Amino acid sequence: MVENRPLGNLVAHLILILGVALVLFPVYVAIVASTQGPGEFLRGTLPLVPGSHALENYRAMWEAGLSRAGAPPAGQMLWNSLVMALAITFGKLSISLLSAFAIVYFRFPFRLFFFWIIFITLMLPVEVRIIPTFRVVADLGMLNSFAGLSIPLIASATATFLFRQFFMTIPEELLEAARVDGAGPLKFFKDILLPLSITNIAALFVIMFIYGWNQYLWPLLITTDPDYYTIVMGLQRMTTAADGDPQWHLVMAAVVMAALPPVLVILFMQRLFVKGLTETEK
Amino acid sequence: MARIKLEGLKKTYAGGVQAVKGIDLEVADGEFVVLVGPSGCGKSTLLRMVAGLETISEGRLEIGDRVVNDLEPAERDIAMVFQNYALYPHMTVFDNLAYGLKNRGFKRDEIERRVQEAARMLEIEEFLPRKPRKLSGGQRQRVAMGRALVREPAAFLFDEPLSNLDAKLRVQMRVEIKQLQRRLKTTSLYVTHDQLEAMTLGDRLVVLNGGRIEQVGTPMEIYARPASIFVATFIGSPAMNLIPLDYLRERGNGLLDDLPEGTDIVGIRPDDLHMQAPSGPHLVVESKLELFEAAGAESHLYVRLAGSEQPTVIRTAGQPPVSEGETLRFHVRREALHPFNHESNKRMGG
Missing domain, CATH: 2.40.50.140 (Nucleic acid-binding proteins)
Structure with a gap:
């Protein structure tokens, strides 16, 4: 398509720039706000130029947190979030890889039935089944634990479904060649299926990690011990300080820290991620 | 080295469709037998039954002196060359050749020796460090052959190995397969729908139609005395x-x-x-x-x-x-x- 219409170009770019600004402005505000001193917000206007208190704000949040608002140090909460997100990610990946492997490569009774059962759970995300799930977790004594934070979120129909679709594109002869070459099912899985799925795994890793990291309602529900607070729910605690105004400059420092790990994960895995979403390597 | 003996081999699919309707055949040690027939005649199914990739519904299959009906493909001491080569895309050519040996617990230096030898025989030494993706169709075909060669199996099974190549390469590879088989004297079963390939390659041909054997014989016997109208019109071009x-x-x-x-x-x-x-x-x-x-x-x-x-x-x-x-x-x-x-x-x- 070759087009040369300066006016059209201009309008298109204006719209795009506006869109980018809409997304980036709040991020910018958060970063700027996290560098302000304690008094700035009380004046009623949002400062738009960086202040000079960045280091002390971040240090305060990292080490001490907002104890007055019932929030432990951000370092602790970030760690909790990381553990939870990674547990969910690895749990989801390993379970869905194995179940997709079973569904695609093994003939067992009610195979299709089980596939549909897994598929149907797509309709039941955490938020929908949160009360009964809470009950179960509570009865199992998993409140205030990493197990309670992560296990109920691990079962994943999405990833199972995606891996199933991917496995079905792998030519059957590959399995047959492996059988002739003396590879049993698990060897085939380890030596051939896993290496071929690596880009898909990376793509799903990013998606799952962000999913786990952004969990809000579930940790809010099952953790009462500050030792297990995650950063995303911790933010909420900070903003609802019981007495007095929220200390926005500190909250914003926590916000920036909370936003950082997903960004880093995407940056590091971007190449694999894009590859996994767009092409199937044959 | 081994003979292959098929006795009353039948394949019935779950839906009741009978793809192979009773095949009796004996392939002598070192012989090159070509299964030829139109698509849907059951030739590939038959080969896959010999390989162990399809279960045998009825009949007896012997490779060497063993009845192998219930053995896994890997235990049958056969090697197979697939139509689409089925090379492992993430492994180098070397690893593709070595994989079967590794799984069988061969020593590292023995693997090295065998892979190098097969690579030399097929003139693919320079491609050993490459991934299959970087190879042309003909080169992939050689790697697929190499994967069969390194194993030094009792029998080679070829499932239309040349049909993805262009006409010129096909003729060239045909000659090479023939020469290789002559040299190694490994019992071979070769499936094709191309009557010319069948005529030129096989010591004996087995013409299949509708899951049954129409005629077995040397290429010239079949050409000179076709046993049925089907064989007469299938072998020879123009018909x-x-x-x-x-x-x-x-x-x-x-x-x-x-x-x-x-x-x-x-x-x-x-x-x-x-x-x-x-x-x-x-x-x-x-x-x-x-x-x-x-x-x-x-x-x-x-x-x-x-x-x-x-x-x-x-x-x-x-x-x-x-x-x-x-x-x-x-x-x-x-x-x-x-x-x-x-x-x-x-x-x-x-």
Whole structure:
């Protein structure tokens, strides 16, 4: 398509720039706000130029947190979030890889039935089944634990479904060649299926990690011990300080820290991620 | 090194479809046997049953001196070359060749030695560090062969290994496969739908149709004495002409009286219709030339026989001076007639 219409170009770019600004402005505000001193917000206007208190704000949040608002140090909460997100990610990946492997490569009774059962759970995300799930977790004594934070979120129909679709594109002869070459099912899985799925795994890793990291309602529900607070729910605690105004400059420092790990994960895995979403390597 | 023996082999799918309807065959040690037939004739299924990739519904399969009906493919001591090569895309050529040996617990230096030797034999040494993606079709084909070679198995199974190659490469690889098999003297079972490939490669051919064996024999036996109308038209290109006996009898001046009992169709190879009259007894047919096809060293004449609308093909060497629409006379020697019965589809008179 070759087009040369300066006016059209201009309008298109204006719209795009506006869109980018809409997304980036709040991020910018958060970063700027996290560098302000304690008094700035009380004046009623949002400062738009960086202040000079960045280091002390971040240090305060990292080490001490907002104890007055019932929030432990951000370092602790970030760690909790990381553990939870990674547990969910690895749990989801390993379970869905194995179940997709079973569904695609093994003939067992009610195979299709089980596939549909897994598929149907797509309709039941955490938020929908949160009360009964809470009950179960509570009865199992998993409140205030990493197990309670992560296990109920691990079962994943999405990833199972995606891996199933991917496995079905792998030519059957590959399995047959492996059988002739003396590879049993698990060897085939380890030596051939896993290496071929690596880009898909990376793509799903990013998606799952962000999913786990952004969990809000579930940790809010099952953790009462500050030792297990995650950063995303911790933010909420900070903003609802019981007495007095929220200390926005500190909250914003926590916000920036909370936003950082997903960004880093995407940056590091971007190449694999894009590859996994767009092409199937044959 | 081993013989392969198939006894009453049958394959019935879950839906009740019978793909292989009882095959008896013995492949001698070191022999190169080609299974040939149209698509859907069960040849690939049969090969996959020998490989262990399809279960055997009925019958007995022996490789070497063992009954292998219930053994896994890896335990049957066979190696298979697939139509789409089925190379592991994430492994280098070296690892592709080595994978089967690794799984069998070979020592590292033995693997190295065997892979290098196979690579040298197939002239793919320079590709060993590369991934299959970076190779051309012909090179991938060699790697697929190499994967079979390194194992030094009792038998090679080839499942249409050349059909993804272009015509020129196909001829070249065909020759190489033949030479390789001659050198290694490994029992081989080769599936193809290409009758030319079958004729040129096999020590013996097995012509399959509808899950049954139509005929077994050396390529020349099958070409010279096709046992059924199916084999007659399947083997040889252009296909054999089938002409009703009644039509020829009018022109045969008694020459056809000694054809076997029951003959009602006569097959004539396109090469057996000559423009010059041969010495010795022969028939003469008149025909009108409809289409002339020059193919370089040979020409194909598409004619209709006079007094019948029977389309007939003639192959002659070089380029005869003929023009379309012309009436031509062709001479057929008595020995070149293949007597068939159209109801039983069989050759008459044994």
